[in-house]
Amino acid sequence: MGFKEYVGKRTLQGFVTILLAITLNFILFRIMPGDPTRAVSGDPRVDTATRLALIAKFGLDRPLFEQFVLYFYNLLRGEMGISFVQIGRPVVSIILGRKMVNTLVLMGSSMFLAFILGIAVGVVAAWRRGTKTDVSFVLLSLATYSMPVFWFGMLLLMLLSYHLHLVPIAGTITAGVAHPNFLAYAADYLHHLIAPMMTLAVSFFGGYFLFMRDTILDVFTEDYMLTARAKGLSDRKILFKHAMRNALLPMVSLMGVHVTFLISGATLTETVFSWDGLGRLIYDSVRNNDYPVLQGIFLIMAVLVVIASISADIANAYLDPRIKEAA
Amino acid sequence: MQLKKISSLTIALLIAITFAVNLISFPASGQVIAPLSDKEELSFEMWTLDWDTISVDAGDVIEQMLRQIGIRMKAIPLSDEVLYDNLDLEHDYEVYEMSGGYDPYPSHITPRFHSSEIMDYGSNDWAYDNPEIDALLDQANRELDFETRTEILWEIQDIIAEDFPYIPLFTSDDVHAIRKEWTGYVCMPGGIFNWYNRLTTINLQHEDMEYGADFVMAYPSYIRYYNPIMGTDGRSALVVSMVYDDLVAYDADMNLTPWLAKDWTVSSDGLTITFYLVEDAMWHDDVPLTSEDVKFTIDFYKEQDVPYDVPLMSRIDFVETDGDYTVIVHMAEPYAWAVNDFEDVPIMPKHIWEDKAWDWAVHPDMMPIGSGPFKWDSYLDGEWIKLVANEDFWMEGYPHLGSFTVRVISESSARYLAISTGEVHSERYELDTGFIDMAAEDPNLAPLEDTWCVGMWDYYIAFNQRYEPALQDPVVKKAIAYAIDKQQLVDIARLGYGTVTDTYIPSAFFGPAYENPDATTYEYNVFLANQMLDAAGYLDIDADGIREMPAPAPDSDGDGIPDTLDACPQVPGLPEYGGCPGEVETIEELEDLIDALSATVSETQTMVTELEGEMETMKAQLNSSLNMSYGLGAVALIVAIIAIYFGMRK
DSSP, X not given: OOHHHHHHHHHHHHHHHHHHHHHHHHHHHHHSSSOHHHXXXXXXXXXXXXXXXXXXXXXXXXXXXXXXXXXHHHHHTTOOOBOSSSTTOBXXXXXXXXXXXXXXXXXXXXXXXXXXXXXXXXXXXXXXXXSHHHHHHHHHHHHHHHSOHHHHHHHHIIIIIIISOOSOSSSSSOTTOOOSSHHHHHXXXXXXXXXXXXXXXXHHHXXXXXXXXXXXXXXXXXXXXXXXXXXXXXXXXXXXXXXXHXXXXXXXXXXXXXXXXXXXXXXXXXXXXXXXXXXXXXXXXXXXXXXXXXXXXXXXXXXHHHHHHHHHHHHHHHHOHHHXXXX | OHHHHHHHHHHHHHHHHHHHHHHHHSOOSXXXXXXXXXXXXXXXXXXXXXXXXXXXXXHHHHHHHHXXXXXXXXXXXXXXXXXXXXXXXXXXXXXXXXXXOOOSSSTTHHHHHOGGGOSTTOSOTTOOOOHHHHHHHHHHHHOOOXXXXXXXXXXXXXXXXXXXXXXXXXXXXXXXXXXTTEEOOOOOTTOSSOTTOHHHHHHOEETTBSSOOEEEEEESSOOSOSOTTTOOSHHHHHHHHHHSOOSEEEOTTSOEEESSEEEEEEOTTSSEEEEEEOSSOBOTTSOBOOHHHHHHHHHHHHHTTOSSSHHHHTTEEEEEEOSSSEEEEEESSOOTTHHHHHTTOOOOOHHXXXXXXXXXXXXXXXXXXXXSSEEEEEEETTTEEEEEEOTTOSSTTOOOOSEEEEEEOOSHHHHHHHHHHTSSSEESSOOOGGGHHXXXXXXXXXXXHHHOEEEEXXXXXXXXXXXXXXXXXXXXXXXXXXXXOHHHHHHHHSTTOEEEOOSSSOHXXXXXXXXXXXXXXXXXXHHHHHHHHHHTTOOOTTOSSSOBOOOOOOOTTOSSSOGGGOSSTTSOOOGGGTTSOOOOOHHHHHHHHHHHHHHHHHHHHHHHHHHHHHHHHHHHHHHHHHHHHHHHHHHHHHHHHHHXXXXXXX
């Protein structure tokens, strides 16, 4: 099979996956218990007449199959509907906006930090395998890895905001302030970013660290490490030139898998720190049965994941002829 | 290959599920016939709301209390999805215990007890059906004289306290965490911050700064609507009430007070209500507010069939203006709560809303224009809203604050921390029960006694009147009422910050005018409760601690009428002849026949009308099915693509 055919096949596969995702999306939220009509009316004290009118307005009194068909029809026309909870707001504008940027910044920065830290500490620990340094880092990482992230977030909030007054308690920006210029805005934003970023970085760190340490230990058993030693290279050179480079490859593919987090966000952390991102949007929408928003988020996520994995496959195939032949 | 088979199977399964769910979701037409209960003992499931600690804790305590009278009331916390689905649509719960919620005047009475609300999504979810109550409610809603109306309401409450579709327990009171340097807030039933508490809004001030202080309030989530008509949920409504004015407002005792209308009169027949407006009110964009705006607002609701404030708007015939500052509302029928309901209608600027639809998604960049004490200043969607004082507010010397900022802090502990550090000054809702002890000792907060107001959330235990004979029996429910120590519930579930409610319109909330000294109430008395159940034949025969249902009354002739009510217990007979066979006169028979015939005629007429209605519905369906066909085509295409794809893979 040639390269072009391979690309065509993967694209078709991706297309079918997205169609399945759309169907699943629709069904999943509707077999969940919970009546979206309550999301529409919101307040339990709302008059029955008001409720019935809102239910009819959103077409929620129609049979499910009809709703599904209309959903598909609207998607084809590029419409994702309007939020049940924030009535009048198109789903697209809710998702693709400030919330997405907030999540990208938070997840990107914390994953990057955890990644760098994980690699650095992982290499050190692997090199000093069995020593006190290694054992204490492994213990620490196991602890942070298994720690509930919202609990750690609350502790950090207690310490940094409540006792030390170092960081603000909530939000992405100081409320009610008009910033004179972009720099002041960015500084304020970063100030708010510190605590949630630290929380997430600590929670990601354990995984990256353990993975890095294991990979390096694996690499150490390879023959070429023996060769390097036999050549009389310095420890430093062996570690950084040979071991680390090879160990980074699996780390990078792990990072690729984690790219989805960039969009899905960290629901709990975003809630604890009132970080207005997509993770919190998912949380709020699940709680309120805001189907249109949920469908929108998951659809965008599915599409992004499919596109990312197809591009990765195609790039790999382009670089590595073995994959083409295997397919 | 295996994998492909599995995925094709999954698709088939998914499609099958779609259809199955669809089939199930079709409501069965007509009323479901009640299954005969096969309950042998007084053992029920009582549902509570799992996220509401007050509901859950009170439920557990009630379960313990009712053990003393031999009733097993198993408290089961459920998520609101499951619980509300049942109340709204399935209607087959047995008992539940949670809160309803009051409006500033007793508007809850009619929907909760009128039989017209026994429907899907109706408020009478316990299906309490009593024609006498229906008539009294209709009468009360038409009665203009406050005292006569209150007496009717007392009568209603006394009847309901005999039948007991639900037993009122307590209100969870509003205790607020607010930093001690703030003063001027007004305690009103419903809390120091509430959308109808306009006194707090205009009076709130810093102790060192009578005017111009900046107040920051924490919200658990962002407001739902910028649109003043739809902003009726607690979070949006507070912001709406600061930006927009209503005609009237409430004082601290829940009496109506003038607001945008400095005075009003109601004609003796109740058909004409005249509002006299304040003369110096301006919209935030400096256009004067006149009677035309008020007329426009009411016409707007009526012309567009706005689904809010329906009870009021549907009873208004038309509105006219007399000069710039007098509005005359002509009612189609007398309505007792008309002026109260106007408290809920935001007066909207005609020059902005003239060509808009009621559900216009007001874009916040357009700065919602109202006439209220605060003006829209700036916002960040999802995070904060800043309102600034309206310098030209028509009420001299108000508001005191310079600005009012709403800030979203999602997590309750984070909100509390933010108040403790002073980053925010208070929060929208009352303290969670878990923070009360901490707040009581916090030196930075105002003493809780100062912020303690009767709450709007009324907790009750409700009995489904549809199926279980034992739950329809007033004796069982009265015994339950006697066996519940409501004060203890308050002490445990709300740490004492609650108010016991014995009547359906508690005067603690709705004002002393509703106090009825002769109201039917049930003092805590376990002994009496046990005696009542014994006397009614609910005995614990198998000695397992739970009372059994009473043995059915003897019926020797098997005609379905118990011997005690049967005039002829030996011969099977008809109920209308007291259980005797009865002799029917020929003329009476003929009369019956005529009655039956005329009934058939009128039935036929109804059927014709119904058929005409159905024709209309079918036409509408035809239209919508045209739309459907496009969508169906799309789905078919997609299914085809998937099918072809999997077909080609072989």
